[in-house]
Amino acid sequence: MRHTILVVSLTVLSTFGGAQxxxxxxxxxxxxxxCATCHGTDAMGDGPLxxxxxxxxxxLTGLSARNDGSYPMxxxxxxxxxxxxxxGHGGPMPTYGSVFDDEHGQSGSGDYSAILETRGRILSLAMFLESIQQ
Known part of the structure; x- marks a missing residue:
């Protein structure tokens, strides 16, 4: 079921304009x-903070290795x-769903284009991390 939701989300996100x-x-x-301030520019956990x-x-470059070779998308x-x-760091890791929503001034507004853009940005981050796995 989760895989189906992810595939449908990918299809919907790829259909709309803006950043792919x-x-x-x-x-x-x-x-x-x-993310780089904590995880480092190379995502190896050595950021200045x-x-x-x-x-x-x-x-973050070893997520697949720590998951038996499968990237945990x-x-x-x-x-x-x-x-x-x-x-993390004594409190929750920043949750970028709400950060991206707030950037649009759409937090909790129900504006579907803003919701899709937020989800697209989150998916872009996840896909970038998948691309740097060692």
Missing amino acids: AQDAGVGGALFAQY NDLMTTKAPD LEVIHIIDGRTGLR
Whole structure:
């Protein structure tokens, strides 16, 4: 069922204009802007804020290796959008679903184009991370 929802979401997101959700380059730019300060520019967990965190940021290039060679796409999406409640540096990791919603001034508005853009950005980040697995 989850796989079906992901496939439908990918299809819907690829149909709409704007940045293509399938573009790992978009995800790379988002990673540099939002994630590199903790996870490092190379996503190996060595960002400049890591020294200030009580729980160190993980190496994101080994997600597949730590999951028996399979990239955990849905889990990564849930961590990025905040559904897992993952905690880091003494508090929750920023949940980028709400950050991206707030950037549009659409948080909780029900505006479907903003919701689709937010989901596309989250998917772009997840696809970028998939592209850098070692």
